[in-house]
Amino acid sequence: MAAVLDDLLATLAATPLVSVAALHKRHGHREVLRGVDLELRRGEVVALLGRGGAGKSTLLRCIAGLEGFHDGTLSLQGRPPPQPGTWRRAVGWVFQGLHLPPDIGLGWHLMQSAALADRPNAAALAHELLARVGLAELFDALPGGLTAAQRQRAALAHALAPGPTVLLCDDLTSADDPEQAGEVGAAARALASDGLALLLATHDPALARHADRIVFLHDGRVLESGPPAELLARPQTPELKRLLATQRPAPHRRSAWSAAPA
Numbered sequence: 001m002a003a004v005l006d007d008l009l010a011t012l013a014a015t016p017l018v019s020v021a022a023l024h025k026r027h028g029h030r031e032v033l034r035g036v037d038l039e040l041r042r043g044e045v046v047a048l049l050g051r052g053g054a055g056k057s058t059l060l061r062c063i064a065g066l067e068g069f070h071d072g073t074l075s076l077q078g079r080p081p082p083q084p085g086t087w088r089r090a091v092g093w094v095f096q097g098l099h100l101p102p103d104i105g106l107g108w109h110l111m112q113s114a115a116l117a118d119r120p121n122a123a124a125l126a127h128e129l130l131a132r133v134g135l136a137e138l139f140d141a142l143p144g145g146l147t148a149a150q151r152q153r154a155a156l157a158h159a160l161a162p163g164p165t166v167l168l169c170d171d172l173t174s175a176d177d178p179e180q181a182g183e184v185g186a187a188a189r190a191l192a193s194d195g196l197a198l199l200l201a202t203h204d205p206a207l208a209r210h211a212d213r214i215v216f217l218h219d220g221r222v223l224e225s226g227p228p229a230e231l232l233a234r235p236q237t238p239e240l241k242r243l244l245a246t247q248r249p250a251p252h253r254r255s256a257w258s259a260a261p262a
């Protein structure tokens, strides 16, 4: 019995949290995703790097079940996705400029979100989530007083309140702010755990360099993928070379904060 259970747990651990194969999606006559393959495994941070219009947000929306697709397969923890538009707690979503209520302290807002998602011990969870993104001391702080990077870190914590296993992050940083990219990248790294993987859609190599793996999307196709150190140092395709030439990653800087272990 114990051996069967061990096998089952091993199979579960080996099953990708997200698996996308040969995904095609059209908007009108325009093919926006043209046979995309992508896997996201437990504990991984994957950067989906690409210019504006590459299809990053469309792919995230398909994974989140906000949009359907025309061909290919998509599974979440080995299961087919529910119908587009169906709420799926396993997938969290965070994007740049996420609205945080201006007159509610960060921790109180997190508590509300956790309670709304029926999570037990909402207060303790709110404290834990803020600590995990390095904002433990800002429980009562209002969003207005935060830096841009702190707001993004608060948004990451907020997206975790319902307890997702996959966090989809859309364009969290702007390319002209490498310090923000460093802080948000470090927060993403600190959050990834056995129970959570993150997919960061970005046009910013300074953020992508914090991931375990970069998947380079161009015009609806994955042109290359690999560990950041390799891919950013030795891009193989002219398209990635061009992107890097216009948006050079800034030299690696240590983040100003260090997150609590996940």
Ligand SMILES: Nc1ncnc2c1ncn2[C@@H]1O[C@H](COP(=O)(O)OP(=O)(O)OP(=O)(O)O)[C@@H](O)[C@H]1O
Pocket (backbone or CB within 6 Å): 027, 028, 032, 050, 051, 052, 053, 054, 055, 056, 057, 058, 059, 171, 203
């Ligand atoms: N609802 C829609 N209807 C028609 N075309 C769309 C729609 N959504 C996206 N597109 C088009 O699909 C292409 C991919 O868009 P998408 O937003 O996925 O790219 P992206 O890589 O996320 O870009 P950005 O970084 O600028 O957000 C673009 O050409 C866009 O104009």
